Amino acid sequence: SRASTCTSSVDGGDEESFGAWGYSDSGFVVDVRPDGSKVATMRGSRYRICGKSLPDLVPFLERESGIEVDPHKTALLGLVEAPPSVDDTGMCKLGDDGLAKLAEVLDGDSRRLSVDAAVRARHGTGHSQEDMYLIRSGSLWTDRCVRLPDCVVWPNSEAEVEDLVALAGKEGWCLIPFGGGTNVTHAVRCPSYEVESRPIVSVDTKLLSSVLWVNEEDGCAHVQAGITGRALAEEMELRGYTIGHEPDSVEF
Numbered sequence: 001s002r003a004s005t006c007t008s009s010v011d012g013g014d015e016e017s018f019g020a021w022g023y024s025d026s027g028f029v030v031d032v033r034p035d036g037s038k039v040a041t042m043r044g045s046r047y048r049i050c051g052k053s054l055p056d057l058v059p060f061l062e063r064e065s066g067i068e069v070d071p072h073k074t075a076l077l078g079l080v081e082a083p084p085s086v087d088d089t090g091m092c093k094l095g096d097d098g099l100a101k102l103a104e105v106l107d108g109d110s111r112r113l114s115v116d117a118a119v120r121a122r123h124g125t126g127h128s129q130e131d132m133y134l135i136r137s138g139s140l141w142t143d144r145c146v147r148l149p150d151c152v153v154w155p156n157s158e159a160e161v162e163d164l165v166a167l168a169g170k171e172g173w174c175l176i177p178f179g180g181g182t183n184v185t186h187a188v189r190c191p192s193y194e195v196e197s198r199p200i201v202s203v204d205t206k207l208l209s210s211v212l213w214v215n216e217e218d219g220c221a222h223v224q225a226g227i228t229g230r231a232l233a234e235e236m237e238l239r240g241y242t243i244g245h246e247p248d249s250v251e252f
Contacts, residue, residue, distance in 0.1 A: 016181075016252075018118070019135035021127045023251075026050070030058060030071040038069060091117070092150045093199040098171065102153055102201070105163045112154040112207075123202040124148035124190050126183020127249075147190040149176065149202035156207040164203060174198045179205055179225055180252035211235050228252055 015024040026044040033039055038058040042050045058069050092099070092115045099113065106112045114120070121140055124147065125131040134140045140148075155161045168175045174196055178188055190200050205226035212222040219241075223232060229250035233243050 016122075018122060019132055021132075028057075030069065032071055038071065091115075091120075091148075094150050094173070094201070098173075098199070099151065101167060101171070102151065102164075105160060105167055106153060106155065107160075112156070113151060114153075115151045117148075119152050120148045120150070120202070123152045123178050123181065123188060123204065126181050126188060127252075128182070128184050128186075131183055145192060147192055147200075149190055149200045152178075152202045152204055154204045154207050158208075161203070161208075164201075168201065172198055174200045175203050176200060177205060177225065178202050180228060180249060182249045182252055184249070214239060214241075 016022070017024050017027070020027070023044075023046060026042060026046050028040050029043050030038050030040050037055065040054040040057040041052065042054075044050050061067075062069055094102070099115070102113055103110065121135070125135060125140065134143070134146060140146055153164065155164060164175065167173075176188060176190065181188060183189065188202070190196070205224070208224040208226040209228070209231060210224050211227070211232070212224065214221045214236075221232075221236070227235075229243070229246070229252070233246070233250065236243050
């Protein structure tokens with residue numbers, strides 16, 4: 001599966017695939033053997049399954065879907081980059097004055113504010129099948145019904161979040177929180193201009209990822225919004241607990 005990556009100046013070492021589920025260092029590769037059989041292998045080293053031959057995977061998919069898998073044919077060309085005609089700052093409805101006010105809330109840290117087209121696209125889409133098609137077909141940049149946030153910010157404290165909310169209320173902006181960003185419930189999708197005419201700021205909670213406290217007696221934990229399921233599970237394991245919840249999106 002071909003996909004690009006989308007990172008920002010505040011991202012860590014894990015690069016998500018842009019236009020596909022998962023991380024850029026992982027994915028299935030299908031090899032056609034001399035006898036005509038199609039054997040899948042997951043590349044990378046992130047998972048225990050990586051590097052192992054999966055001879056039954058492709059036949060299972062073909063049998064269940066009724067669709068032949070052709071490793072030599074690309075169904076979608078993977079058009080994930082913004083075309084040259086997309087001007088980053090020109091598409092932002094906040095203006096220089098609005099961006100300056102946001103930068104002030106973020107203590108002048110320019111790394112935590114972005115109007116980059118690819119970063120905004122990632123924060124207005126997710127890992128759902130519909131999102132993947134929008135990104136990889138190029139419709140993300142050509143469909144007038146698709147709206148992206150005007151900018152993305154990364155607060156690193158509760159006080160900054162409070163200041164962002166206050167500023168948005170004063171300026172008449174709309175804030176959309178961004179957590180793992182899988183978007184399977186369309187939670188990060190921006191409403192159309194007909195529904196929501198205000199500028200939209202995506203508030204990425206990635207830097208708010210601490211475990212604040214654990215009540216061992218009640219079996220409850222208070223964690224910040226940006227922590228991933230994987231990080232939470234690892235932290236609870238160190239304390240001798242499990243989180244009791246492991247969806248497919250636990251990594252994000």
